[in-house]
Amino acid sequence: PSELLPSGCFLFLRRLFMSVEVERKFLCNADTLKKLKEIGAVCVGQRQIHDQYFDTPEFHLTLRDMWLRKRKGCWELKCPTAESQSGKQGEAAAALCTRYKEITSLPEIHLRVKEVIKEDRESEAGFSQEDESWVSKLNLVCFAEFTTARRSFTLKEEGVQVDLDQADFGYHVGEIEVLVPEGGDEQAALEKIRKTAEKLGLTGDQRVKGKMDVYLKRNHPEHYAKLLSEHIL
Numbered sequence: 001p002s003e004l005l006p007s008g009c010f011l012f013l014r015r016l017f018m019s020v021e022v023e024r025k026f027l028c029n030a031d032t033l034k035k036l037k038e039i040g041a042v043c044v045g046q047r048q049i050h051d052q053y054f055d056t057p058e059f060h061l062t063l064r065d066m067w068l069r070k071r072k073g074c075w076e077l078k079c080p081t082a083e084s085q086s087g088k089q090g091e092a093a094a095a096l097c098t099r100y101k102e103i104t105s106l107p108e109i110h111l112r113v114k115e116v117i118k119e120d121r122e123s124e125a126g127f128s129q130e131d132e133s134w135v136s137k138l139n140l141v142c143f144a145e146f147t148t149a150r151r152s153f154t155l156k157e158e159g160v161q162v163d164l165d166q167a168d169f170g171y172h173v174g175e176i177e178v179l180v181p182e183g184g185d186e187q188a189a190l191e192k193i194r195k196t197a198e199k200l201g202l203t204g205d206q207r208v209k210g211k212m213d214v215y216l217k218r219n220h221p222e223h224y225a226k227l228l229s230e231h232i233l
Contacts, residue, residue, distance in 0.1 A: 020180045022189040024097045025208040028174045039199045041153035053144040060117045065232045077103040094190050158192050171214045
């Protein structure tokens with residue numbers, strides 16, 4: 001149990017559950033699969049992904065660009081990095097990418113969520129993968145739920161993954177992704193993504209909308225409008 005570990009060990013273990021996802025989205029077309037093959041990308045599998053996203057009715061999390069997700073029975077929390085919060089994206093190639101910390105440790109997720117909503121309510125909720133009473137005790141509700149058919153490719157020498165996603169609400173989008181250990185070299189990840197995008201012939205200087213942008217715009221326009229007004233989306 002974590003309470004029997006020295007505090008330093010517990011903090012170290014918590015950090016093992018954090019990484020930074022650096023990602024650029026792109027619109028797929030008829031040539032995407034051909035180009036992936038030409039640049040040496042290897043298909044590593046296809047799968048169905050069912051996602052549920054949670055927030056308070058007042059949108060405490062998403063208005064801070066925090067995304068609490070349940071996927072295949074496991075909880076994840078995506079939080080913006082310091083660079084993305086400050087708006088210091090740097091060069092144009094970096095501005096086309098998103099950077100989020102990915103937290104998969106349930107105690108850490110619970111701590112972060114409570115920190116955000118503590119202004120309005122206090123909770124002594126516990127937490128476990130099996131007992132999800134903490135969700136209702138923190139007044140969290142599911143605001144988005146969809147299934148994605150994903151085909152994944154890897155460029156092993158670059159450490160880059162490319163996902164082609166088809167959401168069940170009719171949106172098709174690609175993602176170039178590099179996962180960086182927290183404290184790792186995000187600039188190197190951005191350069192890998194830039195080179196991969198160049199090889200795929202991607203052009204344009206505007207970010208491509210992600211699945212959540214499109215889902216909220218179609219299904220929850222008021223939530224979408226609030227996030228737009230706060231420059232989250």
